[in-house]
Amino acid sequence: MSNKNMEDDKTYFFDKEKNVKRLMHIFYGCCALLFVLDFVIHRHVAHQWENLWGFYPLYGFVGCVVLVLIASWMRTFLMRPEDYYADEGKNDADKKTDNNVGEQNVDA
């Protein structure tokens, strides 16, 4: 059924708002449970930081937020147009015609 880009009236699982919400609630529940388990399960720790209250959950959350914020900030000076390197070693005449020819060529 390779009906690429065709109109598709079928409703899929995540098209229903209810299903997404349900999934998110399960996910939030898991997070809360894992956080509480920190206090229930006795852990033998190899490092003092691990003793801190909710060390792993906080580290994971804060680490990822910082990661994304820094990465977004990096975009301000690293981002260039998609064809930034495309004119390497080409004459000006070739530039326009060649840039996208066979760009998405996949093997036979």
Next chain:
Amino acid sequence: MWMLEIPPFLPFFIGALIAAVTRGALRNIIMIAIPVISAIHLWSVPEGIHLQLTFLDYQLDPYRVDKLSLMFGYVFHIAAFIAIIYSLHVRDTVQQVSALMYAGSGLGAVFAGDLLTLFVFWELLAFTSVFLIWARKTDRSYAAGFRYLIIQVLSGVILLAGALFYVAEKGTLTFDFIGLEGIAGWLIFIAFGIKCAFPMAHNWLTDAYPEATVTGTVFLSAFTTKVAVYALARGYPGTELLVYIGAAMTCFPIFFAVIENDLRRVLAYSLINQVGFMVVGIGIGTALALNGAISHAFNDVIFKGLLFMSMGAVLHMTGRINGSDLGGLYKTMPKTTVLCIVGAASISAFPLFSGFVSKSMVMSAALENDYNWIWLMLLFASAGVFHHAGIKIPYFAFFAHDSGIRVSDPPNNMLMAMFIAAILCIAIGVYPSALYSLLPYDTGYNPYDATHVLAQTQLLFFSALAFVWLNLRGMYPPELPSTNLDFEWVYRRLLPNALQKTFAVIWRSDLAIRQAFMIKLNDGLTYLSRRHRGVSSLLSRTHPSSSMVMWVAVILASYLFLSFFMN
């Protein structure tokens, strides 16, 4: 025990020859049979040196088997088998032949017992694999392939120079512990480092892998970097510098991965991140750390292969790979979606998936040896890899906003290959002792205790929570069609531009000097011609007829004069 002296690369090279002259089903059968037969053979080979040659007074061991090389030998067979199944539909003979040669070269390199043999296979890896990039047949892949080839060959040349210094220093070519001593140690270290994608030498990977063919990238992701990891594990275990290099490798690529749009390039960055864990393990160099590094290499070949296969399936079916063009593919590619998620869970080191055990080993080793800050970096990298490879890849390809693309799951051979890889990911995660009994050291490490499982699960779930929160707040960077500058900018833009400008200045001054000279020359000539341009002078254009008559008279007179003598 039959035919002990047949090194594993030989069946692959012979297979490549046969594949070059056969077509269709016959070639497919041969290509599948080669890794299977070779693996059965390898399973029966005992440790030891099985082949020895003498070359210019030096002893070469082209085929040496021990536990370290066996681990890589096994996983290379698995990778070749899976990737061959994945590429069965490909009719391009060049790709099939070079893929077999490439897999054979990887095997040749890990079983090489001396530096000269290692060098030969090191270069063969480059020359055979570049065709998998060029086979895409685009301008970009052509240029990327050349850059890849130049850097890989450079690494080989440095390795050869290092090997020659090594012979001069030690008087032997045997490849064992080398260490950072003398010129030889450093040269070989740099050669290994380039192939291992050390920071600043890493862009060949992120440049070339996403430009290769759908099936070619699956082969590429398995061999080159893992051969380098193997070489480091043999030559430089316990080298402290590697701990810091490895930690840098785990951290910096994840920032680029978060903002990268080409999903196969995201995977290329996360490949560097995973190799970073292995390099840290090798740098720590204890039994546990080395076991962790080697087993992580083993697992990485499989789960990274699985991820590249799933993204390859997306590219193959939709013709697109940019996150900004994709989304909602789970609707019509459910099998690929599930298989991709298995790969994502494995690379993220979820408990019961393959990455969990091996990553835990490296991190525990870091803590045991008081590398506290390194441990924190690894922990950050674990959260980060889940963020970009575990969530971003499946989310932007298969979920996110609906791109309206409706394509079916890929051909059966591709699904089959992904299925085998996924089964292996789960099997190794659930029953790790089968794999870990093969490791070089016996450490009795048990990753499945409550502490580890809880800690890792907490880390991952709250990383996911961060993703959800950022997405809901609209703070997550959207996928944008773009190029992000990386170190490659230095040799793709800065140096060419600088050279261009330098040469422009040189050409311009050269032109000015020539022109000044020409003007002076012209002036001189003009001066001379002016002085002598009067009628009947040296450079004049016209001569009066009177002088003609005079000269004729002179000739006749001399003629007359001469005739007196002749008589």
